[in-house]
Amino acid sequence: MAGRSRIRTDLALEATERFQEENVEVHGVEIRERYDEEKDVRTTVVRITTENGARTMGKPQGTYITIEAPDLSVPDEDYHREISEEVAHHLRELIDLGRQQSILVVGLGNQEITADSLGPRAVSNLHMTRHVIREYGLKSNEHMKMHQISGIVPGVMAQTGMETLEIVRGVVSETKPDVVIAVDALAARSTTRLNRTIQITDTGISPGSGVGNHREGLNEENLSVRVIGIGVPTVVDAATIVHDSMAELLEALEEDEQKEFLEEMISPKLYTMFVTPKDVDETVRYLSFTISEGLNLAFSDSLIEEDRS
Template sequence: MKKQEDADMSGSRRIRTDLALETTERFAEENTEIRGVEVHEEYDEEKDVRTTVVKIVTENGAKSMGRPQGTYITIEAPELSTPDEDYHREISEEISTHLRKLIDLEKEKSVLVIGLGNAAITADALGPQVVDNLLMTRHIIKEYGLRGIKHKKMHRISGIAPGVMAQTGMETAEIVQGIVSETKPDVVVAIDALAARSVRRLSRTIQITDTGIHPGSGVGNHRNGLTEENLQVKVIGIGVPTVVDAATIVHDSMAHLLDTLEETEQKEFLDEMITPNLYSMFVTPKDVDETIKYLSFTISEGLNIAFSQV
């Protein structure tokens, strides 16, 4: 699970989010202009899907955002947590479309999909479950050629769920570096569970980025990132927020009740009320097991669609 902590900036209160979109919203709330960051938003009323593309184009923008330069695509779909197969199929198509914009798939590619996270912890099992649902083709093509699957052209897809350090005793990056060195893929796609700032985005938002991903940081573990710099191959990160920290929930609930107080008084009261241990406690929806199942199929289907044709 990945988590990034935005350095907030009001006393001890900290905003925890992996979503670039939520970082831009914080700056908007403070009426602060972010130079070197471009934001473009589209809303599909028929599908009820909002897509926001955040591009960090300068080093100054990267420093302000606390994220690497690159493209961050956020798909907000309110019905993602429901078992509506038609709706999920539409989101799979959206994922496929954006992947094809970030990856040049006009020619045959070798793609390695990494399912990050702990399969034994439901809120962190998104990555492993996506890999379970993927159509793997590398071994078939290697053994029988394209005739074995009755295609003239097809991308070579392989995947692995490397687990977490507590299970393997190894950094995820070490495992992936070894696999990349041996199989030499053209691109790596890493899937992980994320942390959000807003409860309403839990299990209803998908972020796709060309900047890679940092496994383990969601629970405060700072691991080597799966990035193009570290792996020497293009890395696409796909994630869905499945947790929010308890301090954020308490803060938002109390702040609403304290609207009548001056900003300084409100800040002092909240700093006293929110104990430090709340920042290390994470909350996930009670139906997360069913939701992860739906989301894993949606994302894997998006990958299958994107990689099924050349």
């Protein structure tokens, strides 16, 4: 197997790029791209519509929305607010907030490890309303009614001794949300996308998949409720960095010779090592606010004025 194909990525966009580089057309995969020059934001929607497309891509059928924003790594509050609005817009497209009244947000990851703490941090910044509604009824305001927003940070197996799916399944069974939103840190193929990209998908999410620590997936099949996944790549496979650096030095070789050489030279140990930027602590902190603000903005549209007529 070629070195490139062994490098992990959670981004559907990067999976399509691999086939585009090899001039291979994948049937059952639709790609639509939009670029906002003023905001410098590129949005790519990948739809996997057939079983053949899912097998080829190695990802479930569904919609994958990728927001690429180079300045996400910069602590610019106005810019992050614009990205939050973009996130909210796409969430409203994927979720029927008029009908799905109860939403459980799951913050995946280990909050003790900075690069893996995006999910827990995002949940801690959410405006929770389920307890208010249960305490005071659906009408928490004379003329307004709200969605029931709740959240959980299930931790990781090393901390709890339980599969994340087991914990979330129990919470879903007890609280019966209409939709689950899972937030997690991802792994990227390209170092340029670290902390600068947000992926939103209606196929759910597999905790730990990006770093090769595969756990049971949080998806509709396993939870019997619709699951939306939101993630930001915060780590990159160490083998990616070595591969890309060496590939530039080997441009004179034929492609097959490059692959064979890289296959032999890249140590298998590098595929179990992951690299993150040195300022990841600060970056993850404001990225978590960007995600949570996007969720809060999406749910704020659920404050629906009642018909007074």
